[in-house]
Amino acid sequence: MSTTFKIDYPVLVRQAVIGAFKKLNPRDEIKNLVMFVVWIGSILTTVWLFIDFSSFNLQICVWLWFTCLFANFAEAMAEGRGKAHADELRRMRTKTTARKLVDDREVIVPSSELMVGDLIVCTAGDLVAADGEVVAGIATVDESAITGESAPVVRESGGDRSAVTGGTRVTSDRIIVRVTAAEGNSFLDRMISMIEGARRQLTPNEIALNIVLVSLTALFIVVVLVLPPMAVYDEKAAGQSGVVLTSLPVLLSLIVCLIPTTIGGLLSAIGIAGIDRLMRRNVLATSGRAVEAAGDVDVLLLDKTGTITLGNRMATEFIPAPGVDLSVLADAAQLASLADETPEGRSIVTLAKDKFNLRGREVADPHATFVRFSAQTRMSGVNLDDRRIRKGAAESLKAWIISQGGTYPAEVASEVERISRSGGTPLVVAENKHVLGVILLKDIVKGGIKERFEQLRAMGIRTVMITGDNPLTAAAIAAEAGVDDFIAQAKPEDKLARIRKEQEGGKLIAMIGDGTNDAPSLAQADVGVAMNTGTQAAREAGNMVDLDSNPTKLIEVVEIGKQLLMTRGALTTFSIANDVSKYFAILPAMFGLLYATEKGGYGPLQAYNIMFLHSPQSAILSAVIFNALIIVALIPLALRGVKYRPLGAKVILRRNMLIYGVGGILVPFLFIKLIDVALVGLHLAP
């Protein structure tokens, strides 16, 4: 999917740097308790400089401030990316005026003065001033500003294509639009405020994770604060004095290193980035909760047409009646379909052309009279001189043949039966009173969709196909596409009932819909994606809108939701696993001299300095610096999200546990050592 938005990274980074400093404001910091602890630590170490100034204390102080700034920077980056997008959206709306209809007269008013229920007129070249519904007329609308799709789409009154979005441009004709959302409350406005995070509320998962992180923070503060008394006791018992490092900056360093700053600093960035990623796929969500719910979805309700199959049935085969030549059948079928503008009709012409090299003849043949399809006759065709060629439903054709005194061959009847059973649609072709054969029309299952469903199944998501077809046809297509279940001859109520039934069992349901009669189901579903081409009612009912109106998008939405949760889990694991190495850096540094027997020598706990860090000071600094830098290093991962693979839960867990758990234990050993070497090389630590 093409995105129309390009992000100017140098500007973004510059703004994020400024934002990082602005966010040092305690009112911002206290929103994130883990980072608030770091912030307090930074202030305390700063104050400590006035009590006990040393190069070491200064460096600790600077790096604690950097830890705060890096976390702020991550959040500012994520917000900045969202804002860039939001600004783009907002720009479309600025200085729009509208031609409001007042007593059948057009009055020019600024779009900001429009109220819900006002009627506005839009002609070719106008920007649509507000979200609304077409009440009269038909027009093509260029929605590229929000969808990135350059081809204009048709919007007309009545039916399922009546919704227009503020900020799109009418490219032909004239429509009258009833305003459905006043400025500040339109779809676009809600999106913008979502992206900017101004009204971003914490999702249930974020709240729960926050509790775990804050509790861990509390635990580690206790763990560190009980150390000085114990260490002093040991020191006294050893008959030493001043050998354990328990100065305030050292203790604060240990606290900051242990508390989950990596995930704490990146948590809000991950959330914002998740919504932003969705946006990049041209899906707008109305809440973060909806994005999260998408990751939890158990059942996908998918419309057959457009999602599982290509929009229309296609002719795939000609089956001649006994004694009829195949090319005769193809020729007759093509002739009968020349004037048929339906996609099925055109597919017959194309098939005949492709397979038998029959060139499409002129529709304007003077001898030809075309017979259009009607609901009464349920057939169409052509009269060419004395040839009367018809194609249509088997029952109608049979009646037509018999009424002319012809016979309807049993072979054709059984062929029709067979096709119906296999999920195809048979069209019988006849000339005068002879049956020539059958055209097989088939739903074409989209390429790759079966594999997609298999992946979903591996992820534990069931797919349910919804179709108006009869159960036989539905079953055949369901089998071909590999869906888990289907609802045939579905009415809108059936969808709603199915959603309720699944929800009874605690399942989460996602569906995609466009029509007004989809609105109740969209509202009931846990994740309701409305298509942008859909009605205003549908768009209001769902909690996401797909600007591309691409039904397959639902699967991507699920993936993004999962990716969001996975990123949080992975970074939490990584953050906690990191602590192991920090102990091996800091504890020997603090207590290495306990029970040292000779002057300048080390005591038994120095044995845990397994990284052979140069000195206590360099060891502590290295751990603190690693802790700060890892936040920056992981910003890209937080914004991009953990790589998602459609695999079963067990496999994903094993994979991520190895990468972020085991990796999280091992990686810091290497980097802390490298930082230590660098510090000593730069003479920043003794």
Added chain:
Amino acid sequence: MKFTEIVQIVLFFGLGIALTPVLGRFMARVFKGERTILHPLLFPIEKLVYRLTGIDPKEEMSWARYLWAVVIMTSVGFASLMAILMTQKWLPLNTQGLDNLSWHLAFNTAWSFTCNADWQSYSGEATMTYLSQTLGLSVHQFLSGSAGLAILVAVGRALARASVRTIGNFWVDLTRCTLYIVIPLSVIWAIPLAWQGVPQTWKAYPTANLVESYTAQVQKTDDKGNLVTASVPKVDDKGRPVVGADGKPVMVDQPVMVDQKVETQPIPVGPVASYESCKQLFTNGGGWYGVNSAHPFENPTPLAGFLEMLAIIAVPMAQVYMFGLLIGNKRHAWCLFAVMLGLYVLSFGVAWYAETRPNPVVDNIMPLMEGKEQRFGVMNSVLWGVSATAIDNGSVNSMHDSWMPIAGMMPMWNILIGEIMFGGIGCGVYCMLFHVLITVFIAGLMIGRTPEYLGKKLGAWEATWAVIGVLLPNAACLIPTAISVVLPAGVASMNNAGPHGLSEVLYAFGEAANNNGSAFAGLNANVPWYDVALGIAIIIGRFAPIAAALAIVGRLASKKTVEPSAGTLPVHGWTFGLTLAGVIIVVAALTFFPALCLGPLIEHGLMQAGRVF
């Protein structure tokens, strides 16, 4: 490593595992209210109990009411026990003329026994009358164990429910547990112990004539039996008299000692066998005698020792299987079982290895028998010690502080990790539940779904209580330890100097906060500071996990249950088991590694360098 030792270890674990499904199935049947082999005999009694107490067995409780019932029972038990202990001098069955307990010792002991910790700051035979031992302490050995198991039953039952606000009836669970499980098992297990020579009598202590009489110094008493003291000048560390601000020497009272010839010795006995079987089976661990199962009357023969060790693991192992039956997910139960067993065997392996390494300080003499089980050998000491701490039993047959530093660290590790290697009756599994939930929480996110456990979605409520269940006991261990090592009253009670003293205190608070009751030995805890601080740690360690477990399952019972799919995190199998073990080890290590560094780890390093404490 001797062949007989290997055979014994294999027999020990093998019998424990073999008993698990048998005992577990029986326990599950009892709590589901199904008929068992004991019903013809005991069901009329159960009905009678309900009639007499006015309990309606069909009445259901919300989690908060269930918790309230536990609190009421424990508090009433505490008050009555404290009353008995502080008045035992005047109560019947005081055959040895023993005195009342001090308020702080009574406070500590009463909480300790009502909370299933059974920490003892005293020597039973020199402190407790028969009445205190049986009516006071023994009753709570039964009841506190039953209460723990009842809570686990409620937890299991609630997890299997959906869209319901109640989790069962505490009084019914308690009655069934006591009647069908605790009493019958204690009786059955007492028989072979009595046969092996554990005393079972109500008579006064017999007196034995000493083969070799000796002279002891005792404090002089006057005619009225009061202790005599004399006023002497106070001296400082170097033996110089301390002079007060007024220039005069400071005077202090000092007891006057006289020689006394000792020719006879009273032999403490009592209904030890029945006490012992209950103590071992229901993770109580408070010994009849002060030296616990290192006393030859508590543990007379190798067979008795083996049976007592088997008693430690039998019910705790079976309760995991019972839990699996109650939640209707045996595979999950076996996964928990495997994780518990793995950590347990690992701990035993490390301790045994460390204990069989030579000690350079004593010229590498092997084996090191000081403080160990003299008759049955080092392996039996280590296996007992590791078992009694992995499982919240706390009985000892050797002095853990006589072990090598690393070996001695393993019982401490078992306790600090939260007693989840089968753990205490009931609490072993529901404490494990917190770790399971934390694992599910992190792992659940990592697979891209809202975390769910047994088909229930986890949210902020469950996360909050799970961390409370883990966090509070840890804080109740670390904070008072830190205070004790700087408080003069705390330091004065330590028997050993240096890091070993720190280990003693850390161990004491660790066991209190995890309701274990075993002692590292070496710490004189019967002083107001330790009695009170340990008592409070015991209360936190008992009620924080209970409240957390009930709050969690109370909420989960009211949620819908979702059928598992390929996308849900399986709570069985290698992947989950290893993740769970990893989370347990990392969380415990991160919490206690610094403190352990300053205790046993530094001591180990010093011992290698030839320095001991």
